[in-house]
Amino acid sequence: MATIWGSLLQDEQQLESLAQQAVDRALAEGVLLRTKQQPSSSDVVNYAPFTLFPSLVPSALLEQAYAVQMDFNLLVDAVSQNCAFLEQTLSSTIKRDNFTARLFDIYKQVLKEGIAQTVFLGLNRSDYMFQRNADGSPALKQIEINTISASFGGLASRTPDVHRHVLNVLSKTKEAVKILSNNPSKGMALGIAKAWELYGSANALVLLIAQEKERNIFDQRAIENELLARNIHVIRRRFEDVSEKGSLDQDRRLFMDGQEIAVVYFRDGYMPSQYSLQNWEARLLVERSCAVKCPDIATQLAGTKKVQQELSREGMLELLLPGQPEAVARLRATFAGLYSLDMGEEGDQAIAEALTAPNRFVLKPQREGGGNNLYGEEMVQALERLKDSEERASYILMEKIEPEPFGNCLLRPGSPVRVVQCISELGIFGVYVRQGKTLVMNKYVGHLLRTKAIEDADGGVAAGVAVLDNPYPV
Numbered sequence: 336m337a338t339i340w341g342s343l344l345q346d347e348q349q350l351e352s353l354a355q356q357a358v359d360r361a362l363a364e365g366v367l368l369r370t371k372q373q374p375s376s377s378d379v380v381n382y383a384p385f386t387l388f389p390s391l392v393p394s395a396l397l398e399q400a401y402a403v404q405m406d407f408n409l410l411v412d413a414v415s416q417n418c419a420f421l422e423q424t425l426s427s428t429i430k431r432d433n434f435t436a437r438l439f440d441i442y443k444q445v446l447k448e449g450i451a452q453t454v455f456l457g458l459n460r461s462d463y464m465f466q467r468n469a470d471g472s473p474a475l476k477q478i479e480i481n482t483i484s485a486s487f488g489g490l491a492s493r494t495p496d497v498h499r500h501v502l503n504v505l506s507k508t509k510e511a512v513k514i515l516s517n518n519p520s521k522g523m524a525l526g527i528a529k530a531w532e533l534y535g536s537a538n539a540l541v542l543l544i545a546q547e548k549e550r551n552i553f554d555q556r557a558i559e560n561e562l563l564a565r566n567i568h569v570i571r572r573r574f575e576d577v578s579e580k581g582s583l584d585q586d587r588r589l590f591m592d593g594q595e596i597a598v599v600y601f602r603d604g605y606m607p608s609q610y611s612l613q614n615w616e617a618r619l620l621v622e623r624s625c626a627v628k629c630p631d632i633a634t635q636l637a638g639t640k641k642v643q644q645e646l647s648r649e650g651m652l653e654l655l656l657p658g659q660p661e662a663v664a665r666l667r668a669t670f671a672g673l674y675s676l677d678m679g680e681e682g683d684q685a686i687a688e689a690l691t692a693p694n695r696f697v698l699k700p701q702r703e704g705g706g707n708n709l710y711g712e713e714m715v716q717a718l719e720r721l722k723d724s725e726e727r728a729s730y731i732l733m734e735k736i737e738p739e740p741f742g743n744c745l746l747r748p749g750s751p752v753r754v755v756q757c758i759s760e761l762g763i764f765g766v767y768v769r770q771g772k773t774l775v776m777n778k779y780v781g782h783l784l785r786t787k788a789i790e791d792a793d794g795g796v797a798a799g800v801a802v803l804d805n806p807y808p809v
C-alpha cells in the first residue's frame with residue numbers, strides 16, 4: 336500500500352521532532368512495557384515500540400476482517416467440541432511433536448474423566464496480512480488464529496490517541512479524526528465477566544496465570560482494571576503457585592489459597608519453555624476443574640497450525656459448520672494456501688514445490704510466540720533434512736503472503752528515527768461464551784495493527800520485531 340505521508344517522510348528534522356512528541360504522548364497514554372533489564376518490576380518502564388504514522392489499510396479489508404470474526408469464533412468453538420476431528424487431525428503431529436503431544440495427553444485425560452466445566456470462554460485474535468493479487472489489488476489472508484494469550488488488546492486501546500496527536504501536531508485534523516477508536520481489552524473483560532457471572536458464585540475470583548517475567552504487564556492490567564470496575568477481583572499467580580497452593584474439592588471446584596476460582600485466564604502456557612514438570616501438573620489440575628478456562632485445553636489445540644492447515648481442506652468447513660454456507664464462504668475467502676507435510680504423496684508434492692520455489696512458502700512448526708517459522712534458505716535446508724523423516728509431520732507448509740511495502744518510522748527506545756520499508760499485520764479480537772450447548776455471546780471487540788520492517792521475516796511485538804500501529808482506513 337502506498338502512503339499518504341509521503342512528503343512528511345522526507346524531512347528528517349521534522350521526523351525527529353514529531354517522534355519526540357509522539358513518544359511523550361505514548362508514555363502519557365500508557366503505551367508501556369517493562370524493560371528487558373527489569374522484566375519483573377515496574378520501577379523502570381519505557382514506551383512500547385510503535386509507528387510514527389498510522390499505516391494505510393483498505394476499509395474494505397478491515398470490514399471483511401471484522402465481518403468474518405464471529406464465524407471464526409464459531410469455528411474455533413466447533414473444533415474444540417469435535418473430539419474425532421482433533422484426534423484425527425493431530426494424530427501424526429503428536430507422534431513427532433512433544434509439546435502438542437503433552438497438551439493432547441491432558442485433553443484425553445480430561446475427556447476420560449468427564450469435562451467438569453459447563454461454561455466456555457474464547458478470547459481469540461485472528462491475524463491477517465494483505466496479499467497482493469495479480470491485478471495489484473490487496474486481499475485479506477489469514478496468517479493464524481491465536482486461541483491462547485492473545486495479547487496487545489490493552490495497549491491497542493491507548494495508541495489511537497498517540498496517532499491522533501501526531502496528525503494534530505501536523506494540523507492534519509481531518510485525518511486525525513479518521514483514526515478509529517479501539518478497546519479490545521474492554522470487550523475481552525466483558526467476556527470474562529459474562530463467564531464469571533454464569534459460573535455463578537458471587538465470591539469466586541478470576542485467576543490470571545502469569546509469567547514471573549512479564550514485560551507486557553500493562554496490557555494485562557487493562558483487562559484486570561476493567562474487571563475490577565465491575566467488582567470482579569483478579570489474582571495473578573504462576574503455574575508454580577498453582578501447583579503448590581491450588582486444589583480441587585470433591586465437586587472439582589478449583590481453589591487457590593483457599594479462594595474459589597470461577598475463571599482461569601492464561602497469559603502463560605503456550606510455549607514448551609513455559610512448562611516444567613510441576614507446571615504440567617498444575618495445568619492438568621486446572622483443566623480437571625469446573626472453573627471456566629480461557630482457553631480450555633481443547634480450544635488451545637484448536638489453535639494449532641496443524642488444525643489451521645486441515646481446516647483448509649476441501650469439505651472440512653462444511654463438515655464443522657453444517658448448514659452455514661455463508662459463514663463457510665466468508666471463512667474460506669481468507670484462507671491462504673496451506674499444505675500438510677504428513678508422510679505420503681501429498682506431503683511429497685508440497686515439499687517438491689517448496690524446494691522449487693522457496694520464496695513462495697513458509698515452513699511452520701507447532702509453536703506460538705514468534706520467531707519459529709523458517710523461510711528461504713533456512714527452509715530449504717530444513718526440508719532437505721526432514722523430507723524422508725516422519726518428523727516432517729510436526730510442521731506445516733504455508734503459502735507466503737507478500738504485501739506491498741510502504742514507508743514508515745518504527746519508534747523504539749534507543750533507536751534512531753529513520754524511514755524504513757514496512758508491512759503490516761492486522762488482528763481482530765473475538766470473544767464468545769458458551770453455556771452447555773447454548774452460545775450466549777459471540778462478537779468482535781476490536782483490532783490490533785502491527786507493523787514491521789520488510790527484512791524481518793518473523794515475529795511480533797513481544798518478540799521485538801513488530802511495533803504497534805493503527806489502521807488509517809482508505
Ligand code: ADP
Nearest residue numbers: 479697702703704705706733734735736793794
Ligand atoms: P506465531 O504463532 O509464532 O505468532 P505466526 O504464524 O503468526 O506464528 O507467524 C509469525 C510471523 O511470521 C507472523 O506475524 C508474520 O509476520 C510471519 N508470517 C507467518 N506466516 C506467514 C505467511 N504465510 N506469509 C508471510 N509471513 C508470515
Ligand code: MG
Nearest residue numbers: 462479705795
Ligand atoms: Mg502470530
